Amino acid sequence: MPTTTEPTTDTIGLWNIAAERPELTAVVDPDGTEVSYGELSAKANAYARGLRALGLQTGDAVVVLQPNGVELLAAYFAAVQTGLYVVMVNWHLVAPEVAYIITDSGAKAFLAHERFADVAVAAADEAGVAAEARFAVGSVPGFRRVEELGAGEGDGRPDVRTAGSPMLYTSGTTGRPKGVRRPLTGADPDEVPAASTWFFGIFGLAPFDGHVHLCGSPLYHTAVLNFVAISIQLGHPAVLMDRWDPEEMLRLIERHRVTHSHMVPTQFRRLLALPEDVRARYDVSSLRVMIHGAAPCPQEVKRRMLEWWGPVVTEYYAATEGGGTAISGQEWLRKPGSVGKPWPGSVVKVLDDDGNELPPGEPGTVYMRMGSSTFEYHKDRAKTEQARVGDLFTLGDVGYLDEDGYLYLHDRKNDMIISGGVNIYPAEIENELVLHPKVADVAVFGVPHDDWGEQIKAVVQPAEGVQPSPELTEELLEYARGRLAKFKLPRSVDYVAELPRDPNGKLYKRKLRDPYWQGRERAI
Template sequence: MPTTTAPATDTIGLWNLAAERPDLVAVVDPDGTEVTYGELAGKANAYARGLQALGLETGDAIVVLQPNGSELLAAYFAAIQSGLYVVMVNWHLVGPEVAYIIGDSGAKAFLAHERFTDVAVAAADEAGLAADGRFAVGAVPGFRDVAELAAAGGEGRPERRTAGSPMLYTSGTTGRSKGVRRPLTGADPDTVPAASTWFFGIFGLKPFDGHVHLCGSPLYHTAVLNFVAISIQLGHPAVLMDRWDPERMLALIERHRVTHSHMVPTQFRRLLALPEDVRERYDLSSLRNMIHGAAPCPHEVKRRMLDWWGPVVTEYYAATEGGGTAISGEEWLRKPGSVGRPWPGSTIKVLDDDGAELPPGEAGTVYMRMGDSSFEYHRDRAKTEKARVGNLFTLGDVGYLDEDGYLYLHDRKNDMIISGGVNIYPAEIENELVLHPKVADVAVFGVPHEDWGEEIKAVVQPAEGVEPSDRLTEELLEYARGRLARFKLPRSIDYTEALPRDPNGKLYKRKLRDPYWQGRERSI
C-alpha cells in the first residue's frame, strides 16, 4: 500500500515533494511497481533536458503514444516543466490519424511505446518526422530508446524551466479532431496552479489527508490525465490500471485504500453486473469521492450505485475548453437527473437559436464559460467562432436550468431527432432500453423517413449469451411501450456485436448513423 503520510510542511508539487520526501510513493504502475516522487521527478528532469538538447524551445510540441504508466507521466511532467505543449494520443487511432496530429500540432518529438509499434512507425513516416525526434519505450524500428533521450542533456533539472501545457485534441466525431491550444502562462512549474487545488476543492479533495487516487481509464483522456496529474501534485499516490476490470478495480480499492477515482457510467454498469457475493467480498470503506462524467448516466444505474457505495458518487459536466457543473450524491437524490450547479467562477446559460437567454425550465443550447479563460481550436478559427456566442461557448448540448440553477441535459443538439416536427431526445430512450437485462448497450438516433423527416432507430448490443431475433425485438419494444410515450418508441431495432465506444465510454454515434443517411442531408 502506498505511503501517504504528509511531509512536515504543507509543500505540494512534484518537484517540491521530490526534494523533501523523495521516497514518498507517487505512482503505482499497472504491474504493481511503486515509483517514488524522487524517481518520477528524476526521469521527468532527464527527459526535459534531452528535449532541450534536441533544440526544442518554449511553445514547441511533443506527441506521446503510450499506455498508462509512469513512463507516460514522466514525459508529461517533462513537458510541463519546460514550456512545451504535450499531446497525449488515443492509442485506438490508426497511423494516418496519428500522423495528422503530429503534423497539425507541429510536434518536434514523438515518444511512443513498443505496444503500438505499427501505428507509431506508420505515423512518424507519414508525418515526415525527423529521425532524431523519434523515441520509444522498448524496441520500435527507426526509433531510439528513451534512455538515449534521458542521457542527452546532462545532469539535474533542465536549464530552462517554465510551465508547459497539455494540448488537447477534441474527439473527431464530425471530421478531423481539433487541438485546443491555450496560451502558456510563463509560471514557475514548481508552483502548483491555483486552478488545480481549486478544482479538486470542488470535490472536497485536499492535499494529502490520506488520499489515494485510482486511475482505471486511459491517460489520453483529458479528465483522466487531469485527475492523475493533480493527484500527484497534491501528494495523492496514483494507482494505475492498464486494462479496466470491475473485480480488479474492487481489489485495488481494498488493497491500496483508495479514496477517489474518475469513472464513467459504462464502468458502473459492469460493476453492478458482478454477482452480489463478489461485490460484497471487498472492503470499500475507504471511498470518499467517486467522480463520474463524460457520458450520460441512466437514473436507475445512478441510484443503484448510490445504494451500494453511499453518497460518495459525485457527477460533473465539463468541457476540455473550460467550465462546468457538479452535483454530490446527496444533491442528486433531491434533484434526480441533474448534472448540478455551476462551479465557482463558471457561468452556465441556456440560449435559444438567436442567442437570447431562456427562462428556467425552457430547453435550449447550453453555453458556458470559466472565468476569463479563453481558448481557440488550433488552426480552425471557423470552428472556434461557430462554438461561441459572445464570450460563451457550447459543446452543442441541449438542456435547461431549473429555478434553483441546477442544469439538466437532454442530449446533443446534433443527436436530437425531429420526427413530424416533434423534438425527440435519444438519451431518454437509451436510458430506458439499457436497463433491460438482455441489453448490454444501446444507441438511438434518427433515420430518414419520407413523411416524418426522421424516424427512431435503435441499435442494440445484446447482453452476453443473448442472440438477436425477431422475438427479442418484440420483447424490447413491448418493454419500451411500458416506459415511454408512443411518439418516443423506436420504429425498428438493429443489432451489433459492440457499439463504437472509446474506453472512456464516449459513443461515436455518427459511425452508426451515417450509413443510414448516405446520399441524404440531415437538417440538424
Template sequence: MTTSADTRTTTGLWSIAAAEPDRTAVIDPDGTEISYSALADKANAYARGLRELGLETGDAIVVLQPNSHELVAAYFAAIQSGLYVVMVNWHLTGHEIAYIVSDSGAKAFFAHERFAEAAKIAADEAGLPAEGRFAVGDVDGFRPVGELGAGGEGRPARRTSGSPMLYTSGTTGRPKGVRRPLSGADPDEVPVASTWFFGIFGLKPFDDHVHLCGSPLYHTAVLNFVVISIQLGHTAVLMDRWDPEEMLRLIARYRVTHSHMVPTQFRRLLALPDEVRAAYDLSSLRNMIHGAAPCPPEVKRRMLDWWGPVVTEYYAATEGGGTVISGEEWLRKPGSVGLPWPGSTVKILDDDGNELPPGKPGAVYMKMGTSTFEYHKDQAKTEKARHGDLFTLGDVGYLDEDGYLFLHDRKNDMIISGGVNIYPAEIENELVMHPKVADIAVFGVPHDDWGEEIKAVVQPAEGIEPGDELTAELLDYARGRLAKFKLPKSIDYLDELPRDPNGKLYKRKLRDPYWEGRERAI
C-alpha cells in the same frame, strides 16, 4: 507552493520529491511502485534531452503510450519545459496519428512498442526526423527513450510551465487541437486552478489520498485527475485494462479514496455477482467522480445504494467551465448534472442567442471566469462555438428554478420527427435497463413523411440471441415506460457498439450510413 516547515503542506512534484523522496507517486499496472524522486529524475532527464534536441518554449511533443509512469514522466518533462504535450488515443490508426503529429507541429514523438506499427507509420507519414523519435521498448527507427538526457543530471535550464494540447475526439470530422496560451509560470508552483478544481470534490493535498486510474490517460479528465493527484501528494494507482473485480481488489489493496469513472464501468460493476461485490472492503472511498458520458438514472441510483453518497457527477468541457452535483444533491434533483462551479457561468440560449427562462430547453452555453481558448488552426470552428464570451459543446438542456442543469442530449443527436423534438438519451436510459441489453444507441434515420424516424441499435447481453423475438420483447418493455411517439420504429443488432474506453459513443459511425446521400435538418 507553501513555505510551511511542515513538508506535508509542500505541494508540487519537484517540491515533494525534495522533501519526501521515497514517497510513492505512481503504482504501475504491474504493481511497481515509483517514488516521487524517481519520477522527478526521469522527468528531468527527458526535459534535458528535449532541450538538447533544440526544443524551445511553445514547441510540442506527442505521446503514444499506455498507462504507466513513463507517460507521466513525459508529461512532467513537457510541463517543466514550456512545451505543449499531446496525448494520443492509441486506438487511432497510424494515418490518423500522423495528422495529429503534423497538425500539432510536434518535434518529438514518445511511443511504446505495443503501438509500434502505428507509431512508425505516423512518424514516417508526418516526416518526423529520426532524432525526434523515442520509444519505450523496441520500435523500428525509434531511439530508446532512456537515451534522452542520459549522462546529465539535475533540472533542465530555462524552466517554465508548459501545457497539454488537447485534441477533440473527431466524431464530426478531423480532430481539432485546443491550444491555450502558456502561462509563463514557475512549474514548481501548483496552479491555483488545480487545487481549486480538486477542492470542488473535497480533495485536499495529502490527507492520505490515493487515486485509482482505470481509463486511458489520453483522455483529458483522466490525465488531469492523475497529474493533479500527484502534484497534491496523492499516490496514483494505474490500471492498464479496466476490469470490474480488479478495480475492487485495487481499492481494497491500496485503500483508494477517489477515482474518475464512467457509467459503462458502473454498469459492469453492478453486473458482478453479489458475493463478489461483497468480498472487498470499500470503506476507504471518499469521492468517486464521473462525467464524460450520460449516466442512466437507475444506474446512478443503484451505485448510490451500494457505495453511499460518495458518487459525484460533473459536466465539463476541455474548453473550460462546468457543473457539479454530489450524491446527496442528486437524490434531491435526480437526473441533474448540478450547479455551476464557482466562477463558472451556465446559460441556456435559443437559436437567436436569447437567454431562456427556467424549464425551457435550449443550447447549453458556458464560460469559466476569463479563460480563453481557440481550436488550433480552425478559427471558423472557434467562432461557431461561441456567443460573445460564452461557448457551447452543442448540448441541449435546461436550468430549473434553483439553477440546476438538466441535459437532454446533443443537438446533433436530437431527432425531429413530424416537427416534434425527441431526445435519444431518454429512450436509451430506459431500454439499457432491460436485462437482455448490454448497450444501446438511439438516433434518427430518414423518413419521407416525418423527416426522421427512431432507430435503435442494440448490443445484446452475453448469451442473448438477436432477432424478431427479442425486438418484440424490447418494444413491449418500452411501451410501459415511454410515450408512443418515443418508441423506436425498428431495432438493429450489433455484437459491439463503437465506444471509446472512456465510454463515449461514436454515434455518428452508426447513423451516417442511413443518411448517405441525404442531408439532416439539424
C-alpha cells in the same frame, strides 16, 4: 499500499515533494511497481533535458503515444516543466490519424511505446519526424530507446524551466480532430496552479489529506490526465490500471485503500453486472468521492451505485474548453437527473437559437464560460467562432436550468430527432432501454422517413449470451411501451456485436447513424 504523509509547509508539487520526501509513493504502475516522487521527478528531469538538447524551445510540441504507465507521466511532467505542449494521442487511432496530429500540432519529438510499434513507425514516416526525434519505450524499429533521452546531459533539472501545457485534441466525430491550445502562462513549474487546488476543492479533495487516486481509463483523455496529474501534485498517490476490469478495480480499491477515482457510466453498469457474491467480496469502505462524467448516466444505474457505495458518487459536466457543473450524491438524490450547479467562477446559461437567454425550465443550447479563460481550436478560427456567443461557448448540448440553478441535460443538439415536427431526445430512450437485462448497450438516433422526416431507430448490443431475434425485438419494444410515451418509441431495432465507444465511454454515434443517411440530408 502507497505511502502517504501529513502535510508540511510548501510541499505540494512534484518537484517540491521529491525534494522534501523523495521516498513517498507517487505512482503505482499497472504491474504493481511503486514509483517514488524522487524516481518520477528524476525521470521527468532526464526527459526534459533530453528534449531541450534536441532543440525544442518554449512553445514547441511533443506527441506521446503510450499506454498508462510511469513513462507516460514522466513525459508529461517533462513537458510541463519545460514550456512545451504535450499531446497525448488516443492509441486506438490508425497511423494516418496519428500522423495528422503530429503534423497539425507541429510536434518536434515523438515518444511512442513498443505496443503500438507498427502505427508509430508508419505515423512517424508519414509525418516526417526526424530520426533523432523518435524515442520509444521498448523496441521500435527506427526509434531510439527512451532511456537515451537526456542521457549524457548531466543530472538535475533542465536549465530552462517554465510551465508548459497539455494540448488536447477533440474526438473528431464530425471531421478532423481539433487541438485546444491555451496560451502558456510563463509560471514557475514548482508552483502548482491555484486552479488545480481549486478544482479538486470542488470535490472535497485537499493536499495530503490521505487520498489515493485510482486511474482506470486511458490517460489520453483530458479529465483522466488532469485527475492523475493533479493528484500527484497534491500528494495523492495514483494507482494506474492498464486496461479496466470491474473485479480488478474492486481488488485495487481494497489493496490500496483507494479513496477517489474518475469513472464513466459504462464502468458503473459493468460493476453492477458482477455477481452479488463477487461485489460483496471486496472492501470498498475507503471510498470518499468517486467522480463521474463524460457520458449520460441512467438514473436507475446511478441510484444502484449510491445504494452500494453510499453518497460518495459525485457527477460533473465539463469540457476541455473550460467551465462546468458538479453535483454530489446527496444533492442528486434531491435533484435526480441533474448534472449540478455551476462551479465557483463558472457561468452556465441556456440560450435559444438567436442567443437569447431562456427562463428556468425551458430547454435550449447550453453555453458556458470559466472565469476569463480563453481558448481557440488550433488552426480553426471558424470552429472557434461557431461555438461562441459573446464570451460563452457551447459543446452543442441541449438542456435547461431549474429554478434553483441546477442544470439538466437532454442530449446533444446534433443527436436530437425531429419526427413529424416533434423534438425527441435519444438519451431519454437510451436510458430506459439500457436497463433491460438483455441489453448490454444501446444507441438511439433518427433515420430517414418520407412522411415524418425522421423515424426512431435503436441499435442494441445484446447482453452476453443473448442472441438477436424478432422475439427479442418485440420483447424490447414491449418493455419500452411501458416506460415511454408512444411518440418516443423506437420503430425498429437493429443489433451489433459492440457499439463504437472509446475506453472513456464516449459513443461515436455518427459511425452508426451515417450509413442510414447515405445519399440523404438530415433534418438538422
